[in-house]
Amino acid sequence: MFFVHIITTSLYSKWxxxxxxxxxxxxxxxxPAPRVPRKGFLGFGYLLEGLAASRDDRHAHHVIEAFDTELGKDVHTVVVPIxxxxxxxxxxxxxIQAVLATQSADWDVSEHRADSMRPLFGHGIFTSRGEYWKASRALIRPQFATEQINDLALFERHVWHLFAAIDKRKxxxxxxxxDIQPLFxxxxxxxxxxxxxxxxxxxxDPSVRVELPTLPxxxxxxxxxxxMHMDEGKAGVETRSALWKYRWLLPSxxxxxxxxxxxxxxxxxxxxRLRRGNSYMDEISTHQADRFVLLHELAKVNQDAVELRSQTLNVLSAGRDTTAALLGWIVYFLARHPSVWEKLRAEVLDLFGPYEPGDPTVPTGITFRRIRDAMPYMTAVVNETLRVAPVVPLNERVSLCDTTLPRGGGPQGDQPVFVSAGTQILIPTYALGMRPDIWxxxxxxxxxxxxxxSGGNKTGFEFVPFGGGVRQCIGQQLARLKTAYIIIRLMQRFDRVANAEVPADARTRFHHTIENRSGSGVQVRLRYA
Structure with missing residues (x-):
């Protein structure tokens, strides 16, 4: 009788x-918005199909297929029962604009997403909610001012290590x-x-080492x-997030x-840093002692060891993975579109000249401002790459209260949709970039x-590769700057890139480990200028 009472109470509560x-x-x-029919045992069909598509590196395509085949190409907002x-x-x-910007007070990242990510990254700007997130952003954001991230000399030192790694394949x-993707x-x-x-x-280049001081x-x-540990940890986070509240079923x-x-x-x-205080830079700096180091700056205002670890790991993952994936996708598409390579390289050489051998110093004339303001085709290449291969494949939020979406309901899909508190919404960035009525x-x-x-006009909420609104990625300018600088230097050093994937017309594979990278790598051959 006790269990009957529990079941009856639960059913009545749901009703x-x-x-x-x-x-x-x-x-x-x-x-109401259109609903896809419940599928599979206990309604787990869509979840299992999504996991299978992810294993086959086609989850982004699967989302579009689910929209178009289940409800039609003109349906853009659906309810999925699981x-x-x-x-x-x-x-x-x-x-998307309502969720990320105009009604953002009604939404936040879900606690399930945050709980899935925290074991790896801790409490930080990408894994927290509410007031803690606001405090994290206030702590991190000042460190991403243009004058802080515009350290092209740092980029150049590592570009030379990239050149050396490529030269081993000459x-x-x-x-x-x-495969150039691991090098990125x-x-x-x-x-x-x-x-x-x-x-x-x-x-x-592991042979280049700086000896660190010992800590008793x-x-x-x-x-x-x-x-390796970051990649394996992120793969675990990806699976835990996909399983939503059932992630406890996974071996851990x-x-x-x-x-x-x-x-x-x-x-x-x-x-x-905590033991050495302000002399930290003297301990480990091999270059100018006054250069920007995030940990050093954060420790000036916060001395909590766990907080410093968590905040820096949040930025490390985002800064490494988005840039590397974007670089890989750009070269992936340039290798398949030689006319785009030629046009972009002409812009590079016209502005900055050809490659000049010498010391690893920033070539004359390359500045953050010129990259940002004087390279329209570079901007177009980066944006187009982010459209067809978004490095953040999926965004999500959960409603904090009863709220609404502006449209998607009714027979024509033009009526508002009621959203009860605690409902998750998924924003598939690839599906958004593949809408022919927009693009x-x-x-x-x-x-x-x-x-x-288009005059660059498609930069509203139909194009959200770095999110939007109050939680828009604070590192997107850094990612764009690093990406453009490295592509410039590659194009100065090499005058041709050839697709080396076998077969050459193999399907594009979207491999998700939080970020979206090429599942078949970026197989190329490069010709020296």
Whole structure:
């Protein structure tokens, strides 16, 4: 009888909640959005299909197929039932603007997402909500002022290590066929660890080492494997997030082992900074002592070791992975579109001239301002790459209270939709970038010129590669600057890039480990200028 009472009470509670929601929707003048039919055992069908698509590196395509085949190409906001809860999926810019900006007070990142990410990254700007998030942003944001991130000399040092790694593949005028994607991840990791901690892990060239001071009672950081531990930890986060509140079903021993290794790496530098105080830069700096180091700056206003570890790890993951993935995708598409390569390289050479061998110093004339203001085709290439291969494949929020979406309800999809408190909404950025009614009938074509033709106007909420509104990524300018600078230097050094994937017309694979990278790598050959 006890269990019968529990089941009866639960069913009555759900019925009462449904009735209340319907009454509130009527009061607000809302109409229901289309619903996809419940699928699979206990309604887990869509969740299992999504996990299978992710394993096959086609989750981004799967979302569009689910929209178009289940409800039609003109439906852009749907309700998806999964077991005992429902979520909303929307590729409508008007609804996205409401969630991220105009009605952002009604929404926040879900606690499930935050709980999935915290074991690896801790409490920080990307894993917190509410007041804690506001405090994190206030702590981090001043450090990303233009004058702080405009350290092209730091980028250049690591570009030379990239060149050296590529030169190992040289055979005559060309390189052999190789995957350049891991080299971009090494470069981004090396740049970010130096920017964050004052010391580069030098994953691109392990023979380049800076001896660190010893800390009594504390073992030195694992320099060799930090990238591997981050990748394995992020893969675990991706699966945990996909499983929503059922992530407890996953085995976790290996996941937490990788998390602990990543924490240990950051903790060593935090402890060194806290013990050395303002002399920290003298201890580990191999270049100018007054350069920007995020940990050093954060410790001037916060001395909590766990907070410093968490905030720097949040920035390390975002700064490394988005930039590396974006670089990989740009070269991936340039290798398949030689006319785009030629046009972009002409812009580079016209502004900055050809490659000049010498010391690893920033070539004359390359500045942040010129990259930002004088390279319209570079901007178009970056934007088009982010449209067809968004490095953040999915965004999400959860409603903090009863609220509404501006449209998606009713027979024509033009009526507001009621959203009860605690409802998750998913924003599929790839599906948004593949809408022909927004981007044109050639939506699946990689064509940077569309950004020139439109005058750059498509930069509203139909284009949100770094999110939008109050939680828009504070590091997007850093990501764009690093990406453009490295592409400039590659184009000065190499005059041709050839697609080396076999077969050459293999499908594009979107591999999600929080960020979206090429699942088949970036297989290319480069010709020296």
């Amino acid at each position: 009462e909640q449904k009735r209340r929601n319907e009454q509130e929707a009527d009061r607000r003048g809302c109409k 077991f005992d809860y429902e979520l909303i999926v929307s590729r409508d810019p008007v609804n 055979t005559g005028a060309w390189t052999i066929a190789f 991840y090494n470069l981004a990791l090396d740049v970010m660890t130096e920017m964050l901690y004052g010391y580069s892990v030098h994953s691109q 009672g504390l073992e030195g950081p694992d320099r060799e494997n930090i990238g 021993r290996e996941f937490f082992r990788h998390c602990a290794a990543v924490h240990k790496y950051a903790e060593w530098f935090v402890e060194l 044109g009938d050639d939506v699946r074509e990689y064509r940077p010129e569309r950004w020139i033709d």
